[in-house]
Amino acid sequence: MSENNRLRDVFDAIADPTRRRLIRLLAEAKELPLHELTEQFPMGRTAVSKHLTILKEAGLVVDRKVGRETRFRLNAAPLREIQDWVSFYSQFWNANLLRLNQLLEEEEE
Known part of the structure; x- marks a missing residue:
């Protein structure tokens, strides 16, 4: 199929x-x-x-x-579809957490 x-x-x-x-x-x-x-x-x-x-x-x-x-x-x-979906959001969160970390470091300075 x-x-x-x-x-x-x-x-x-x-x-x-x-x-x-x-x-x-x-x-x-x-x-x-x-x-x-x-x-x-x-x-x-x-x-x-x-x-x-x-x-x-x-x-x-x-x-x-x-x-x-x-x-x-x-x-x-077919599990590749799920892996691709999770991978996209993993990259999304990694990028957002990196930005948050940068903002917090800037506030500390």
């Missing part, structure tokens, strides 16, 4: 702590089946599956069938 064809916004997809944890688990492992992911949460298979569907709609998760099992892996490329 290309970035232009995503069904869901990446920011919306990562807004939920459960989905962020799923992303973390998938980042740490190459690929995990649904039952192993479900074991990591105090919720049922259906609830975990719904969270994975939201991540899939945002292009963050890819799945494949292996026999009767569905395995999931992370596609981190």
Whole structure:
């Protein structure tokens, strides 16, 4: 699924702590089946599956069938959008804090 064809916004997809944890688990492992992911949460298979569907709609998760099992892996490329957004504001705050520091130093002199 290309970035232009995503069904869901990446920011919306990562807004939920459960989905962020799923992303973390998938980042740490190459690929995990649904039952192993479900074991990591105090919720049922259906609830975990719904969270994975939201991540899939945002292009963050890819799945494949292996026999009767569905395995999931992370596609981190859409996270670049978030990294770019945070980077912009990081530069914004760094510049503003530098200016504030300069003003405070000028007042002290």
